[in-house]
Amino acid sequence: MSLRRLTLLAAGLTLAWLGVAAADSKDSLLNVSYDPTREFYVEFNKAFAKAWQAETGHVLTVKQAHGGSGKQARSVIDGLDADVVTLALGYDIDAIADAGLLAKDWQGRLPNNSAPYTSTIVFLVKKGNPKGIKDWNDLVKPGVQVITPNPKTSGGARWNYLAAWAYAMQANGNDEAKAKEFVSRLFKNVPMLDSGARGSTVTFTQRGIGDVLLAWENEAYLSLKEFGADKFEIVTPSLSILAEPPVAVVDKVVDRKGTRKVAEAYLQFLYTREGQEIAARNFYRPRSPELAAQYAGRFADVKLVTIDQFGGWRAAQEKHFSDGGVFDQIFQMGR
């Protein structure tokens, strides 16, 4: 066995792989998404591939990558070849737009602020709610351990944080100093910060750490489905936030790969009756009034503030989550 032959083999394998990767790019899409959408997109991708084949005759494979929303945006900026991004919040797609990979007005290109489904933030507690947690003010009590991911890397965590902030503002007559104090007391009760929502869910449900998990509504329902309603229960607070996870086509990538048509069809399919139904089945709140009515019994009727109350995502990001922002200040105070 000559070493030269081995080297040639290695080089050949690499080239062959690159060749294969380049050849099948036409009929495959990469959807870079955030953490809790795994189960939803598995089902949705199958339905879309079927519809696409019926319409065009092309066989389509959709690849998925999941992780904390901020981390995923970072990967796309660093060159992860996402045809579409389906992230947890608008700012993460803004960051990709700022890097020049898609048009800055992306959010106006699809209906409903480009968010085909919505969700909100709820509490997941152990069965019987042993600590008697009813609302946000129960989370700042001493001896209550709160599990939430890191707002620096996770989109869900940023919604968690803003929902707590909105509650504190309302409870304290819009006194910002008091709201800051409330949220900092809440984060004093957080023993650890995972980098993504799914990591936090596993920490709470599998490793049994903490008394309450701040979770996406869909993630909380999924935990009930996976582990049984006899282990956990969902508590809906008096006030929460309307989370709008947006979707966008990454212009630079689809134009280079020639996948614009299928990428756009993919996102539009999210708004169809079938797409909305799959979203609702996976515990996302559908936008279509017809399906919202059909699944109304499933989602608690809760007062929801919107991101507009914070002046939109760019303002919220700048004020709360940038380096030295409010989150950094309270987190340092808390330690």
Add this chain to the structure above:
Amino acid sequence: MPADTVTGTSVPMPPVRSALSEPGWVRILLIGGALLFLALFLLLPLVAVFAEALHRGFDAYWTALTEPDAVAAIELTLIVAAISVPANLLFGVAASWCVAKFDFRGKNLLITLIDLPFSVSPVISGLIYVLLFGLNGLFGTYLRDMGIQIIFAVPGLVLATIFVTFPFVARELIPLMQEQGSDEEEAALVLGASGWQTFWRVTIPNIKWGLLYGVLLCNARAMGEFGAVSVVSGHIRGETNTMPLHVEILYNEYNFVAAFAVASLLAMLALVTLVVKTALEWRFGDELAATRH
């Protein structure tokens, strides 16, 4: 007077104390303690991996391993190892040859550099390649224009793995070759052998077992590496997930049987490595002795 004590045979020698004269209970306690520790920290987790993987029966285990994403992860891991291990074999032999048989300026610097991956956190090993080949990296735009994808694709995984497993072969061979010296090579040259002949007929036979040992360790790490490949992988299912990354994904999807099924493959790899390594040590202990400091 002192001469007396030295030469005199009349002075009674202290009774020779056998190395095994400790009372029985001390021996039992020490050996038992060591075994208990091993069982608790090594054997039990290993058993737990297989128990969890098989707890829904062999069919579920087999389905988990033959599911397309798992097969893709296994294939990818093999491809990455098949490229990075030979590359490091070449490098390791070349580096240790030049360190052990020649004297030159900067030799110590070279040895230090070879050791670098051992002291650098794997996360950094991944990030350096993102900084070099990422879209905003040093060569990012150029690579994009050429249509070459390195980060978040197989080449990136291979680069990160090569970096992490860099020192294994070289570290194994350098002490061995230093101990052997260059006498035999010099003899071969004097007798008229060419450079290649000397290398293939003298050097390689002398180092082959040490080389195999190094390759084995290199391979185990290449297949098991998590941190560095996690940074450059992009985590695309069925495309850039190696086995360790796939285990994490499955675990996060509440798919515990599948996660532990794939983990059991990695555990088996570790066991095979261990068995071959022990066999090598047992059979060729003398030749490998130089590698143990």
